Amino acid sequence: MKHIDLFAIGLLTAAQSAFAADWQALPSTAPAPRDNPTTAAKVALGSKLFLDPRLSATGTVSCNSCHNVMAGGDDNRPVAMGILGKTGGRSAPTVWNSAFNATQFWDGxxxxxxxxxxxxxxxxxxxxxxxxxEVVARLAQIPGYQAEFKQVFGGAQPITADNMAKAIAAYERTLITPNSPYDRYVKGDKKALTAQQQRGMQKFAEVGCVACHSGPAFNGQNGASAGAFMKFPAMADSDYVAKYKLTADPGHYNVSKREDDRNTWKVPTLRNVALTAPYFHNGAVPSLDEAVRVMAKTQLGADLNEADSKDIVAFLDALTGEFxxxxxxxxxxxAGKSFAF
Amino acid sequence: MKHIDLFAIGLLTAAQSAFAADWQALPSTAPAPRDNPTTAAKVALGSKLFLDPRLSATGTVSCNSCHNVMAGGDDNRPVAMGILGKTGGRSAPTVWNSAFNATQFWDGxxxxxxxxxxxxxxxxxxxxxxxxxEVVARLAQIPGYQAEFKQVFGGAQPITADNMAKAIAAYERTLITPNSPYDRYVKGDKKALTAQQQRGMQKFAEVGCVACHSGPAFNGQNGASAGAFMKFPAMADSDYVAKYKLTADPGHYNVSKREDDRNTWKVPTLRNVALTAPYFHNGAVPSLDEAVRVMAKTQLGADLNEADSKDIVAFLDALTGEFxxxxxxxxxxxAGKSFAF
Known part of the structure; x- marks a missing residue:
């Protein structure tokens, strides 16, 4: 994977500060891969699978349990909780607008x-x-899924793990939140953002946040950072690093096993970020204003004053879209028979 | 609480066998108590509360987790599973048509x-x-609930446990599944039931199931059994009793502490029973055909033959309504801040 080091971030930040950021509105549809075109029937099947707790060993946890589409697409917990109260080390990322991520999972x-x-x-x-x-065998016991997979995918054995994943992905590609105040502003409605939000937008660019959080979903999906994994924390000499245990998880290193990738992460979208507290890969930071201060300090070496951080938070609030x-x-x-939960 | 003993059941069964059962269609609306009228705004608030996992200690379990309105109103598990994988001894009853229960919970x-x-x-x-x-304090931290409780209930402190319960109850009163094949049949569409289902309906009455499972929701809400707790198992000399541990839980006795009430239970609705496996208060019986055999034997002393039990199951299938x-x-x-989950 491409990897941009601290020096490159520094250069990019300077460039972004000097010029107007490339502000883009969120598209209202997401492109689908050639082998999994989005169809209404597939999306309908995917929404059922996404919300079906029978896909878990205990019958109690669905995709939606941690990626709640009725909320901000996450669970508002520090780290996700699966069956039997089990937890891992990472916070559930939002499923909303995940179609615009170049890679999936925090560590890609x-x-x-x-x-x-x-x-x-x-x-x-x-x-x-x-x-x-085992998942396929369980789905195959449900007559309604038999019929619906057949209708959507055809073939002699339509229920497969790949087809399940295709249906879920097709549904997820419909989870887009356009028309945030920011989007309306960028499209020309200059009253869509308050004066404070406009100041925050300017500061977001000046401080250098746009170096990584660029593109329509603010997840680095254009320019130099497209698909890159970014170091976090980039500057380890901050009190925040110990306080929030920011280096404990090696991130993308676990995937690539390259020392260069230690503590690097996918750039998460900032769309609807006001709804998805707590923050960061380990969910250690409880509030958005603290998250803004941490990022400014650890990534850009900036100590934001109270007014600046409030302005930036106000701007981030403007990234909450229409669901x-x-x-x-x-x-x-x-059908009259239970699983062996 | 009123309690009907075995002898009374016997009499009632004979009476029901001799005469046509009093078949009733399901009403499309449920009456609301005078102090909690059903309004659209209250129902909308109730549906949010019902589906909100932030009402649980871990932020992972909502009312809907065990009473899934996207399914049969239960969890298809033997016994319900709450936070951290904890389980009790009882199976989650369906929330669908619960508005027509004279009492709530298995033990009333x-x-x-x-x-x-x-x-x-x-x-x-x-x-x-x-x-x-603690629940009230948590809801009060959510600005959207502050506004919505205020709109629905008014007053200086609209977020209270009673108002939360009123909103949830108002939503539950809308969870009604009319127009099952049975309902259409009873209303005059003689083709709504298959020949087998009609045979099953007749046998359901003849065998004596209607003695308890009477009324529009088949939960004993009319006639002699209205609001009564019924003995289950009524006849303890069946192999089923040990096999499915049917006497382990004293049922309504836990509430009344009267020896007469040992192993008595609310009569559960049979509406949508085909969707809510496994069966009985302890969820010990995995399939509907076995549940029918167990009930016939333990409640009515009847050994159903294969054809009879299949016919009755076919009839019960016809009680699945329109959701x-x-x-x-x-x-x-x-709002940018997390709970301490």
């Missing part, structure tokens, strides 16, 4: 939403199924 | 939906909050 260990969807179902501390085969109305899915029945 | 320890709604949030093995005050389309609620945000 999945390249696509399709790959990502096959992870948590078989993760011991998440949904806890023993294997994808599409969703119909609550009906999950196909177990 | 709550008289109303309003009373019921205050139980699980503070039950150690369910949502695990320490007190209703109203629901909008997925948007949960009000935690």
């Amino acid at each position: 260990r999945a390249a696509t939403l399709e790959d990502q969807a096959k992870g948590p179902v078989v993760a011991d501390v998440e949904m806890g199924m023993h294997s994808l085969d 599409p109305t969703q119909k609550m899915p009906r999950l196909p029945a177990t | 320890r709550a008289a109303t939906l309003e009373d019921q709604a205050k139980g699980p949030v503070v039950a150690d093995v369910e949502m695990g909050m320490h007190s209703l005050d 109203p389309t629901q909008k997925m609620p948007r949960l009000p945000a935690t």
